[in-house]
Amino acid sequence: MAHQDDREITAAGNGLLDRRAFLNNSLRFGIIALPGLAMAADKAAFDPARPPWMQKPGAAPTPYGSPSPYEKDVVRFPASNPVVRGDGVSFTPLHLLEGSITPNGLHFERHHNGVPDIDPGRHRLLLHGLVNRPLFFSVDDLLRYPLVSRQCFIECSGNSNTGWNRIPSQSAAGYVHGLVSNTEWTGIPLGTLLQEAGLDDKAAWLVAEGADAFAMDVSIPLEKALDDALLALYQNGERLRPENGYPLRLVLPGWEGVTNVKWLRRLQLTDKPVMARNETARYTDLLPSGKARQFSFVMETKSLITSPSAGMSLKSGPGLYQITGLAWSGRGRINRVEVSTDGGKSWAPAQLQEPVLSKAQTRFRIPWRWNGAPAVLQSRAVDETGAVQPSRQALIAKRGRHGFYHYNAIIAWKVDGDGLVSHVYPGKHENNDHIDIDSGWD
Ligand SMILES: Nc1nc2c(c(=O)[nH]1)N[C@H]1C(S)=C(S)[C@@H](COP(=O)(O)O)O[C@H]1N2
Numbered sequence: 001m002a003h004q005d006d007r008e009i010t011a012a013g014n015g016l017l018d019r020r021a022f023l024n025n026s027l028r029f030g031i032i033a034l035p036g037l038a039m040a041a042d043k044a045a046f047d048p049a050r051p052p053w054m055q056k057p058g059a060a061p062t063p064y065g066s067p068s069p070y071e072k073d074v075v076r077f078p079a080s081n082p083v084v085r086g087d088g089v090s091f092t093p094l095h096l097l098e099g100s101i102t103p104n105g106l107h108f109e110r111h112h113n114g115v116p117d118i119d120p121g122r123h124r125l126l127l128h129g130l131v132n133r134p135l136f137f138s139v140d141d142l143l144r145y146p147l148v149s150r151q152c153f154i155e156c157s158g159n160s161n162t163g164w165n166r167i168p169s170q171s172a173a174g175y176v177h178g179l180v181s182n183t184e185w186t187g188i189p190l191g192t193l194l195q196e197a198g199l200d201d202k203a204a205w206l207v208a209e210g211a212d213a214f215a216m217d218v219s220i221p222l223e224k225a226l227d228d229a230l231l232a233l234y235q236n237g238e239r240l241r242p243e244n245g246y247p248l249r250l251v252l253p254g255w256e257g258v259t260n261v262k263w264l265r266r267l268q269l270t271d272k273p274v275m276a277r278n279e280t281a282r283y284t285d286l287l288p289s290g291k292a293r294q295f296s297f298v299m300e301t302k303s304l305i306t307s308p309s310a311g312m313s314l315k316s317g318p319g320l321y322q323i324t325g326l327a328w329s330g331r332g333r334i335n336r337v338e339v340s341t342d343g344g345k346s347w348a349p350a351q352l353q354e355p356v357l358s359k360a361q362t363r364f365r366i367p368w369r370w371n372g373a374p375a376v377l378q379s380r381a382v383d384e385t386g387a388v389q390p391s392r393q394a395l396i397a398k399r400g401r402h403g404f405y406h407y408n409a410i411i412a413w414k415v416d417g418d419g420l421v422s423h424v425y426p427g428k429h430e431n432n433d434h435i436d437i438d439s440g441w442d
């Protein structure tokens, strides 16, 4: 049984410990698990001194590795529109991952009309419109430019949107909040190609179009294109996965997923936005005033405790546990993540995993001594611009009850007396009278 150590310093109410307790290597944490994920061990036939895998040679090397078969439950959660073929999403299992990089096979997906089967030898990118010299590139042409790498998250603005509903969702954390992934992208700064084409004085926007059956297009302000936009060819060291835009996608660090056009085929410089479906009928936010927010590009400061989270249980009973999660902001670096285990009465700063990168996901951790009584766990992120993740009440007060996109409120997990974890909305929730979102993502 874990016992109270001299070096344990309380940092907030209800057993939250100072993050520096991690320096004490002798700490042993309790087990947090999802029922059903553990493998059933055949104890009778098993001699730990002579495990069967030491009794014969193992498997031969293979051309491309895959996860251990024992990790078969660590998968995305796909959901498709039954009416429109190829319209759907799959969620990253954030609650089953550690660190901050999303493995390529688990990057979330959002397709409006399916994943095109693109032959890279025939794919072309056209750069035209208000430029001095229109340019046309093959993928091989693009690969001759100097490449740069940067880590950043991509988050669908529809991520977490069941948070707008009256009843808290009880799905696993990743299967509600996992329309976000974090990747090291490698490609060409878009500014390099714009410079080569030469910009007309009237150029102020850029229309990006994808080569999928949806021919998805969005308008992007030139300022962002010249700032940190990337034409990505590689994802975590290997060429892009088909579902994430192979052979070429636009990456706009910190901006809503829809602007990160996949299977990029055309960039047109214009003097104004085209008012495409995806910036008028969709991806706008109806406000309490009756007006709609348009071009709400930046993904706001957000965090999520990934463990313990909905559906898990604190299997070891009362004792020491590690609370961990992810924080991110489309405005820059994460400055601080605070954690509360007493329903928001007191907060303590979590340990941030270095390096903390701008517009990338940051892993946070904090030790917690659970006394066995019901507790409510929350995390609250603050970024380098001072933007603070809002409570659900504050978000609703600001945006009203017609929200669909940009849900970044604090998420609360309740641990009951048996250690079972569920999703709750703490505090009073007046004006809860809106129509629930029952399907759709975007
Ligand atoms: N061509 C094209 N680009 C696209 C989309 C699409 O359907 N077609 N979906 C967009 C949306 S809404 C999101 S959230 C991101 C998802 O990127 P991912 O599938 O790589 O996670 O891609 C964006 N780019």
Ligand SMILES: [Mo]
Residues within 6 Å of the ligand: 110, 155, 156, 157, 158, 257, 258, 442
């Ligand atoms: Mo999206």
